[in-house]
Every structure is written in structure tokens, then in C-alpha cells.
Amino acid sequence: MTDAVTLHGYFRSGASYRVRIALNLKGIAYADAFHHLRKGEQNAPAYRAINPQGLLPALEIDGAVLTQSLAICEYLDEVHPEPALLPAEPIARAKVRAFAQVIACDTHPVQNLKVLANLRALGLDEAQINGWAAKVIEDGLDACSALIEGRSGTYCFGDSVTLADLFLVPQLVNARRFGVDLQRWPKLLEIERACLALDAFAKAAPENQPDAE
Template identity: 50%
Template sequence: MSNITLYDYWRSSASYRVRIALNLKGLDFKTVTVDLLKGEQKAAENLQRNPQGLVPSLDLEGDMMTQSLAIIEYLDELHPSPALMPVTARERARVRTLSHAIAMDIHPVCNLGVVQRIVELAGGDEQIKVNWMREFISKGLSAFEQLLGDGQSGRFCHGDQVGLADVCLVPQVYNADRWGVDRSHLSRINAIVAEADKLDAFRMAEPRQLG
């Protein structure tokens, strides 16, 4: 019986990252839905787990954690194999550069609460949301494509070993597709996503498996 519980939402890309990482580590977990469309993230029950009113939160044998990247790096330290971070400090910094380019730069401006507020300020114009998503995801992924071009990427974002940056990239690309972002020219990203798609850990975590 699993004593790991992930409080998530199927379409949340931050939750999707944690599902992939748990799968890569071979950890059994159950999920409890926090329905973002119903606003359950702001309910007292979720605020107790996650004072920011967000998902995911991970209950790891009674220890409640928030922030997907902190959770994943912690899981990686607790369960070192397969390693999601490289061996040298400089390589780890590169993987964090890639991961943060998505998780700290693209993701926050495309968050539900942010885009809902933008629609509100635009007087309910839903098309603003689509344009906003396309613009920021497209710019962010183009920059990520350039970052991948420094000679240190391989089958995956860092060499041939799947790691934290891939765990961030795949959910972001799912989101790009959801909003109709053209990524046909992002050849490095597309090749890495195709490699990740071959792995059960990524496939099992896909939103379409859960929604």
C-alpha cells in the first residue's frame, strides 16, 4: 500500500513533472484531485497543504511538500537511482538553467490564476488568453531550443541520460500543444520529446491518461 500521495490536477504541468519523477524513481503513489476549475486549490483543505493555493503537493509518508522542483530534487537525493541530476556541479547548474527557464520563466506567466486575471482585465475577452499563452510559450520554447544548442544535449536535454530538464520540458510541450503553439521548427526539443515518449514513466504520467 502506497504511503505517498500526490495532490494534483491532471492538466497541471507542475503536477505532471512530479508524476514523471515519481514514475522514473519507480515509486508507488496515489493521487488526489484538486480541481483547479472548481477553485479547490484555494479551499482551506488545500491551503493547509499548500499555503500558496497551488498544486502539486506531495505527502511523502506524512511529510507534506510543495514546489515541484524542490520535490523532485529531494526525491532524487532520497532515491539516487536513476539519477535525475548529473555528477558535476557545473553540469547540475546547466540542468537547473534549463529547468528554471521553463519552471521559473515560462510557467508562472501562463498560470491559471494569472491568465484568468488577464481575461478579467480585458473585459472577458477569451481570445486574449489564447494569444497570451501562444506568445509566452512560443518565445520561451524558442529560447530553450537555443539553450539546447550548446553541444551538451544528446538524446535528452543533458547528454543521453533522462533528467530534471526533460521532466520540465515534456509537460511544457504538452501545454504548448494544448494552446496550439507551432513547434515544427524546434527540432532539438521535438527530438527529445520523441525520446521521452518512448519511456513508460513519461507515458504513464500524461494528462490524457488521467483526464
Template identity: 50%
Template sequence: MDIDDHALILHGYWRSGTSFRTRIALNAKGVAYRQVGHDLRIGQQRGADYRAINPQGLVPALEVDGHVLTQSGAIIEWLDERYPDPPLLPQGMIDRATVRAMAMVVACDIHPINNLRVLDRLRDDLNATKDVVKGWIAHWIGEGFATLETMIARHGGRYCFGDRLTVADCHIVPQYYAAERFAVDLSPYPRLCETVLRVRQEPAVAAAHPDRQPDAD
């Protein structure tokens, strides 16, 4: 069944890394979509109206022809299957596995540990100070970026993997934005920095930047 592109509704939050990565994928595919913002700072994602859409109470969620897709990685994979040109995964099996591994360094090993709900637990339940929380964030970004620095040096080209935008870029660019927000020292990762600064000039990536979203401050 064909899907009306204009029926796509992205529920997200302008500064959310998972929403950011999903916007990059949508823009790269040239798909028209409408955004609905949910301010995570005041807990709108936990309201009954949004939980009726996504019971987990997390962003993003993508409404598609009467269905709701959740989890950014699953949404991006669906987009790549539904709109195969341009592809966000390379052709070779090993290359695809490598790109997915690069994305998972962010999606599994950095972002979840630094997610707002985790940081709130540190602050509210464990009484972590501002400096402790900042150190926590920097530590886990540093662990992941050290790995990605090596992977980009091995596999990167114009983009984080090779010379085309991939799922790896969709994940790494938003995580870099978060690192800048939290003033993480990025000097140990010159190849990663050089690549991200180049990739985020691409129109599809630039248009996904948090500051350019309709719900941005």
C-alpha cells in the same frame, strides 16, 4: 528514517504542468504513490480542506511520512536526494547547473506567466479576449522554447540533456504538452520537438501523461 513508499500521496491535477513534471520524476524513480486530484477549473485547490495541506492553495503537494512538501522543483530535488538511483541530475557541477537552467526556463520564465491564475486575471480583470490570451500564451512559450532549442542543440542527446532523463526533461515535456493544447506553432523548434517526441515514449514519461491519470476527464 526510512519512508514507506506507499505512504507517498501526491495532490495534483491531471492537466497541471507542475503535477505532470512531478509524476515524471516519481515514475522515473520507480516510487509507488497514491494520487488525490483537485480540479483547478472549479477551484478545489482553494478549499479549506486542501489549504490545510498546502496553505498556498497550489498543486502539487506531496505528503511524506507526516510532512508536506510543496513546489514541484523542491519535490523533485527531494526525490533525487531520497532516491538517488537513477539520478535526475548529472555528476559534473557545470552540467548540473546547465540542467537546472534548462528546467528554470520553464519553471521561472514560461509556466508562471501562463499559469491558470494569471490567465484568469487577464480574462476577468483586464477583459482580455480569447485571442489576446492565446497570443499571450504563445508569446511566452515561444520566448522560452527559442532558448531551449539552442540549449538542446548544444547539450542534448537522446534526452534534452545528454543521454539520460534529467530534471530538464521533467520540465520541458509537460510544457510541450501545454504548447500543443494551446495550438502554439512549434515548427521553429525542430530539435526540441524531435527530442520531446522521443522522450515522451519512455515508460516513466508516458505513464505520467495527463490523459492516463485517474482524475482525467
């Protein structure tokens, strides 16, 4: 067990959700430090000293501060290799990473609070902003669905949970928030149900966090 682990997050942060799942899967106990995104608490000088980007999450672990959820999850997997979140075979590892990056790099960042605030500043109304976010999410989920087309197994890449699942489930939560009709991706919904049946995912869910509103 790793001592003195602190997760800086927010219950509704999809990126924080990913890290909570990873910590739970690895059996790593951690303390929470909450920063309310809609109140701008992530921009407080004290938090900016921890993460200069002012983004969530940040993880204090092993005497270091780690940022960016994908980097954090991969670090946890390297230092606590069981259960493995990446396949051993290199091509399979690359495919899992690619799926996760569709969400982490090309989908979630384009519909996060900072981008939506910039759209408001440009004069778009809320319907246009929500439509933008929904379209970005739909494109991302189309890509994710195509990447696992024809694959069998309980989860995205077979019968073991991988990074792909850790990134998919929080993105589906965001999709619902923006009114995306998820029925067009039945396989993704099937995977989500399987994941949420696992204690590590259920405990990490936004509604189960101490700061949930």
C-alpha cells in the same frame, strides 16, 4: 519503496505532470488526491491547509508536505538517487537546473490559470489571452532550444534523462493547448518523442490519469 506517499494534483497540471514522471522514474508508488483546477477545488480550505498557496502539486511523503514541483523533484532525487536526475559534475548540474528553471520560473507561471484569470479581469478577450500565453511559451521554448544548441544525445543533456526533460515534456503539452506551432523546434520534438517512449513518461501523461476528462 517509500510508504504512504500522496500526490495532490490534477491531470492537466503541468507541474503535477513533472512530479508524476519523477515518481515513476524513481519507482515510488503513490496515491492520487485530485483537485479540479477549473472548478477551483485547489482553493478549498482543506487543501489550503495542505498547501497555503493553493497551487498544485503538493506531495505528502516521509512525514512531510512538499510543494513546488522543482523542489519536490530535487528532494526525490536526493532521497532516491537512482536514476539520477542531475549530473554529478557541478557545471553540468547548473546547466540542467537553468534549463528547468526557464520553464518552472519564467514560462509556465506566466501562462497558468491564475495569471490568465487576472488578464480576463483586466478586460482582455480570449484571443488576446491565448496570444499572451502563446508568446510567453514561444519565448521560453526559444530559450530552451538555445540552451541545448549543438548538444548531442537522446535527451536534453545527453543520453540520460534529467530534470530538463521532466520539465520540457509537460511544457510542450501546454504549448499545444495554446496553439503554438512546435515545428520550429525540431530538436525539442525529437527529445519529446524519446521521452514519451519511456514507460515513466507515458504513464504520467495527462490522458492516462484517472481524473482525465
